[in-house]
Amino acid sequence: MKKRIAIFASGSGSNAQKIMEHFKYSSLAEVALVLSNNPDAYVVQRADNFEIPSHIFDKRTFYESEEIIDLLKRLEIDIVVLAGFLWLVPQNLLKSFPNKIINIHPSLLPKYGGKGMYGDKVHKAALQAGDQEHGITIHFVNENFDEGEVIHQAKFKIESNDTLETIKFKGQQLEHQYFPRVIENLLKKYN
Ligand code: GRF
Numbered sequence: 113m114k115k116r117i118a119i120f121a122s123g124s125g126s127n128a129q130k131i132m133e134h135f136k137y138s139s140l141a142e143v144a145l146v147l148s149n150n151p152d153a154y155v156v157q158r159a160d161n162f163e164i165p166s167h168i169f170d171k172r173t174f175y176e177s178e179e180i181i182d183l184l185k186r187l188e189i190d191i192v193v194l195a196g197f198l199w200l201v202p203q204n205l206l207k208s209f210p211n212k213i214i215n216i217h218p219s220l221l222p223k224y225g226g227k228g229m230y231g232d233k234v235h236k237a238a239l240q241a242g243d244q245e246h247g248i249t250i251h252f253v254n255e256n257f258d259e260g261e262v263i264h265q266a267k268f269k270i271e272s273n274d275t276l277e278t279i280k281f282k283g284q285q286l287e288h289q290y291f292p293r294v295i296e297n298l299l300k301k302y303n
Contacts, residue, residue: 115141115190116144116187116190116191119147119193121148121197124154127287128155141296141299144164148168181208184208189209191212191299192205192212192214194253196216201255214251216287217249218248218283221258221265222259223237225258226256229258239275249264249265263298
C-alpha cells in the first residue's frame with residue numbers, strides 16, 4: 113500500500129505544490145490530504161488542482177480537541193509535513209505521530225528560528241548579521257518552534273550583490289529541490 117502524506121500549510125503552498133507534483137505518479141507514496149488553518153490560503157486552491165482533498169480547521173479544534181488526530185488516523189496518514197504552517201503543534205498530535213512530523217524552515221537552524229521568525233524576517237536577519245552563507249533546514253518537529261532534530265540542511269553563499277529578494281529566491285529553490293526528496297527518503301525507511 114502507498115504511504116500517505118498529510119501536508120499542513122497556512123499560506124501560498126509552493127512547497128506543498130512541489131510535494132504534490134513529486135508524488136503525483138509515485139508508487140511509493142501519495143499526498144492524501146492538505147490541512148490549513150486559513151480558508152483563503154492559496155494552498156487550498158493548489159490541492160484542488162491536484163484533486164487532493166483539503167480540510168480547514170480553527171484554533172479551538174486544533175488545540176482543544178482530538179478532531180485533527182482522529183482525521184489523520186482515519187485516513188491512515190504515515191507522515192505529517194508542515195510546509196509553511198505557522199502554528200505550534202500541540203502535544204497530543206506530537207504524541208500520536210512520534211518522529212513522523214517534519215517541518216521546513218528557511219534558514220540554517222539554529223540560526224534565525226523560533227516564534228515569530230518566519231518569512232522575510234528570517235532573511236533580513238541573515239543579511240543584517242552579515243552572514244556569508246544562508247540556507248534551509250528540514251527537521252523533526254517537537255514542542256518548540258524550529259527546534260527538533262535536523263534531518264537535512266542545504267546552503268548557498270551570500271554574495272555581495274545579494275538582496276532580500278535574491279536570497280529569498282535562492283532559499284526557495286533549495287526548499288523545492290530538497291523537501292520532496294527528503295520526504296521520499298524518510299518514507300522509504302518506514303515499513
Ligand atoms: C517556506 O519558506 C518554509 O521554509 C517556511 O514557510 C515558507 C512556506 O512557503 N516554513 P510556501 O507556502 O511553501 O510557498
